[in-house]
Amino acid sequence: MAFYPDTTATALRNRLAKLYDISADEIITANGADNILTLLISAYINAGDEVIYCIPTFPSYRSTTLLMGGVPVEVPLTKSWQFDLDGIFSKITAKTKLIFICNPNNPTGTMVPSDELKIFLEKVPDHVQVVLDEAYIEYRDQEDYLTGIVLHKKSYPVIVVRTFSKFYGLAGLRIGYAVACEDVLEPLLRIREPFAANRIAIEAAVAALDDEAFGRDHLLEVKKGKDYLTKELSRYGFEVVPSQTNFLFVNLKTDAVNVFEQLLSKGIIIRPCAPWGYPEHVRISVGTQAQNEEFTKAFSLIATQCINELMADGGRK
Ligand SMILES: Cc1ncc(COP(=O)(O)O)c(C=O)c1O
Incomplete structure (x- = not known):
């Protein structure tokens, strides 16, 4: 480990290029997808530039846009948590520089139909x-879905952001990448730190791509869970909103932070969605079957309490 990492992560970019049948020049790696998003927004957004996305969604689109002096333009998802692409389109102005589509979306798990996206x-x-x-595309139900990488290969103008943190289970190593035309990625390369991905992360990511059996088993386990x-x-x-990811967005019809705290006291962590403006929703990640059963056991006691409270409240909801 005395040697610095390869600044260009050639081994990983070549492996990804082979996997997707694209050029390694159409791929940039970084310290997680978070780092890629920061690079993108830093490279493309100046003060006053507008960034459009649907809400609720991954919070860093907003925070990094604000950090760069940009203007977040937020369009609510529809009532059934679908993307409002017409709504996004209607907000485009001369100042719009970036549009983010979190596909599938965090925290709702919903996805844009390919035809609409095209x-x-x-x-x-x-x-x-x-x-x-x-970030969660590997968990989608439809195998024949036109992913961003397929769209890029069909010359649609997209920047695709991917991560090894979710499906590949390497969150702690911090490695993600983007796929786009070389000239679109070039501004990111100019501002990226020299060693944006470490040696272990690069090697682990290549090994993870090679381990197809793990991927198949993991998908089956998540689907079952x-x-x-x-x-x-x-x-x-x-x-429970039908999800194309490894988590569920659930309306508990009660104070979700209270449920979160009760579960936490039993060593189980779920994500209350109050910071997204949904105080009664939670995001629950699918675990191993043993973890899922432990969760349901602990949750059943709390759920009974919630239902009793609701009944006492005269079926308020
Ligand atoms: C939608 C989305 N994009 C990007 C990221 C960042 O992933 P990474 O761990 O690669 O930084 C996350 C992490 O939760 C995410 O949910």
């Missing part, structure tokens, strides 16, 4: 870059 991309003006944040948790949560009448 129509949208065809009409977005040239001065706007569309970023598809595909998602079905199991959806069934358990629905049993209590909680609204």
